[in-house]
Amino acid sequence: MNEKFAQVALGALGFILLIGAWELAARNGLANPVVVSSPARIAAAFARQWASGDLFADLETSAIEFAIGYGLAIVVGVVLGLAMGLNRIAEYCIDPFIWFIYASPLIAFYPLLIVWLGFGFVTVVTVAFLLSFVSIAINAMAGVHAVDASHMRAVLAFGGTRRDVIFKVILPSSVPHILAGARIGLGRALHGVVLGEMFGSNDGLGYSITRYAAQLKTADVFVPLLTLIVLGVAINQASALLEGRLQSWKRA
């Protein structure tokens, strides 16, 4: 417990050192505050964007896009991954396409997505979905492949059907893999939202970053940027917690 407290305190100290050094550098002319901004300026910009409601509106847009894109990715990723895990022909057929989607810079297709789906919301959701569903599908498939065959034989030996095997053995035992994939997918979905907003939307945190940067308002750029960083860390921590909770039976 004490150990943990020291870790957190030192981590916080690291952040404080960084902020302090940055502020000092900006005040003493070591770094041009107009270009690199400074913690005090960022705080003022944060207060301004918060009071005007801009920050909250951006956050709301991005959060909704993220939730829908990521939610779709989980549903499609799990179904596709299980199908690929259960049927080897399906796996071999889909595999090349999955790897192409995983490995290629999909954002290059944004102009086509805009023509197909319209500028803004749907395009952003689609980019988030496309970036994140593959890692979930791959992990769900790996989960099915890793199922202990003796469990399946046991169910069959006691007269269970193929359906029983799927719902009572395969699904529950692939949960840890699916969760791990879902966690990788989280970061990719957030990345997708930001990419989509930067290139294919005029709303949300990603768009705000590009707009303030184009106006050379560096302090204002940091507000949505830091919001995204905090959001990323918070989502990641929450999912790690949830993962631990859902897998508690595994350690026992």
Add this chain to the structure above:
Amino acid sequence: MAINASKSLGDRLSEAPNARTWIGGVSVVLFLAAWQVIGANEIVRSDLISYPGEIAAAAYDLASSGELGANALTTLREFAQGFAPAILAGILLGLGFALSRLARSLFEPLFVAMYTAPLIAFVPLLVVWFGVGSTSKAVTTFLAAVVPIAINTTTGVRETQESWVRALRAFGATRGQIIVKAILPGAMPIIMAGLRLAIGRAIVGVIAAEMYVSTSGVGRMIQTYSTAGRAAEIFVLVGEVSGFGFMCVWLLRRLENRLAPWRARA
């Protein structure tokens, strides 16, 4: 999945030798054929989806005019300028984090925050700081790559077998020798996995940064052909970038077999 005792046709197909390769190949060929028929006959507007024949022609034109080569070279240079220092800095930072508890406690949270944040969100700021030219792309590549390399180096070093270190120390090795002879080789497989992650992130980073704003490079070409609504050229360029990524990962795997051959045998 041998759940049923009797073998279906599907089971027998999927157990044929090289089934993965040829079933996958057939599936890709069928997909390309369907795409060709749908696109070339304008069943769906071909300016939106293009089709393989048109894409092949576009690839030939882009390659033979030298446009692709020149821009690919720019991107490659930016990539190398960012990635090479990222390997060095990542391994040194990772070693520092692994060997010093204080450094790890102070700065690892900052690194993890950087890792979780969508890197692309930093690009507009990097352009303000480093300009629209090559430097901002190299810096993007560096930042994309350095974090996973450092994090994996830390993990790898911390998982190095304590007994190797003790053995070397018992025979009077210096701290430097222990790092070079035991710790780095022991951590190599995990560092390599970090490099693989880093390559993926860096490629997307450099392309997206070029798309955001730049004067040349593959990302710039994508942006140009995108705004002109040229689907065929976009497919060529995306394919080229993916191909580059595959090549990097393949090279890395060969390097890994060379540097950590005991791992390949396992």
